[in-house]
Amino acid sequence: MKFRALVVEKTADKRFLRTIRERSLADLPEGDLLVRVHYSSLNYKDALSATGHPGVTRHFPHTPGIDAVGEVVSCDSGAFSAGDRVIVTSYDLGMETDGGFGQYIRVPSSWAVWLPENLTFRESMALGTAGLTAALSVLRLQRAGVHPEAGEILVTGATGGVGSMAVAILSRAGYRVVASTGKSGYEEFLTALGAARIISRDEVTAFAEKPLLAEKWAGAVDVVGGATLAAVLKSTRYGGTVTCCGLVGSTELNMNVYPFILRGVSLLGVDSVQCPYDIRQELWQRLASEWKPAHLERMIRECTLAGLEQEIAAILRGGITGRVVVNLLES
Incomplete structure (x- = not known):
């Protein structure tokens, strides 16, 4: 199966080239959970990864994106079933493991939490x-x-x-x-x-x-x-x-x-990267209920993979206010 993803490559002169290209599921890393990504979001760490910052990503070619939400395609561990809605954030996603700026991710199932019923795919990545x-x-x-x-x-x-x-x-x-x-x-x-x-x-x-x-x-x-x-x-x-x-x-x-x-x-x-699963699930439930921002839509600007280049440049110069949500369904 083919899908589209933002791929960062390191060139011979140690520059970093970003292109949107077609990839295969076989290109993804090992993991027991395969997810079709609906939305991702842009974080400062993603911009560092996309520009080759060695403190975030050292191995290329690579697909950034430390946030992803979507539907389970398959789960070998049995922790999830096909069609389940899950959020995957933190751990190594988007750092050395290909991340949410691709239409599919493959990760350990322990990295995923259930998407709360009161959150849409888009809202969850506005939070991210x-x-x-x-x-x-x-x-x-x-x-x-x-x-x-x-x-x-x-x-x-x-x-x-x-x-x-x-x-x-x-x-x-x-x-x-x-x-x-x-x-x-x-x-x-x-x-x-x-x-x-x-x-x-x-x-x-x-x-x-x-x-x-x-x-x-x-x-x-x-x-x-x-x-x-x-x-x-x-x-x-x-x-x-x-x-x-x-x-x-x-x-x-x-x-x-x-x-x-x-x-x-x-x-x-405060470190959310290695946040224990039970606390992570509790926080997502709170974010879907009593802590859900009252005007979440006001914080969102949406783009596709094609629009990421200008957004990456903007976040690196401090020109982003609120949250940039990446629509992978339209990419």
């Missing part, structure tokens, strides 16, 4: 890894004892995929959300997602060279890292919690220990 990561951040805040009555929750990088999802999910969960962004002109977008206040990135990092800043946040979801994360930790209130899941600002965290030993602030790392 970004929604799962944001939901895991909210869950960790809750389990750390940060509840809506505790005070304002800051979300940094709020116009991006994870950030915008965090704003929407926190709002649905009853929190008063302060959205921080380095971009201007997105007040209406963030307010529609549920942000109570919108502040600039510069306001978050003002006077960040000081050892401590005035206490502001009961908790925070940081997707930026670097100096922004340091400033957030310094301005979190006594006993507050900050989750960290991003590094677009920097991988470095240069700061003192005062927020931790003088205010009892907690920093929790």
Whole structure:
């Protein structure tokens, strides 16, 4: 059987060429689960894979796409039946294992979870890894004892995929959300997602060279890292919690220990790649019900495989707001 996929190749001069081509099921890696992909989504990690970043993908030719949703064609393990609707995210999908930017994927069945009844294929990929990561951040805040009555929750990088999802999910969960962004002109977008206040990135990092800043946040979801994360930790209130899941600002965290030993602030790392199956399934159920963003459609821009090239360029330069959903049925 033939199908279409975005294929990234490494050329002799160490450049990376992206083309849409016809592939065969025999080209796919080993695995007990074969899925016909209906939708995928574009994440920053996909753009890195598509441009040959060695921290994501080292072996080519390769098909990126860390998110996929579709119908089961076959499952040798018996965990699923033909026609079952499943979501596949994280693990090695789209990194070294051919991913969701192809009309078929073959993976271990342990990577898949059931698509909740209250989610369409398209909605699940509007959420995707970004929604799962944001939901895991909210869950960790809750389990750390940060509840809506505790005070304002800051979300940094709020116009991006994870950030915008965090704003929407926190709002649905009853929190008063302060959205921080380095971009201007997105007040209406963030307010529609549920942000109570919108502040600039510069306001978050003002006077960040000081050892401590005035206490502001009961908790925070940081997707930026670097100096922004340091400033957030310094301005979190006594006993507050900050989750960290991003590094677009920097991988470095240069700061003192005062927020931790003088205010009892907690920093929790969030990783959705190896998230245990039971938590993953719980989060997808919540995303399909009480945590489902109220205005999910406002966050979506749809494209086909043919439109991915310009979207990859846009996300690499920080020009994407919300979520790009990739329609594989029309590719």
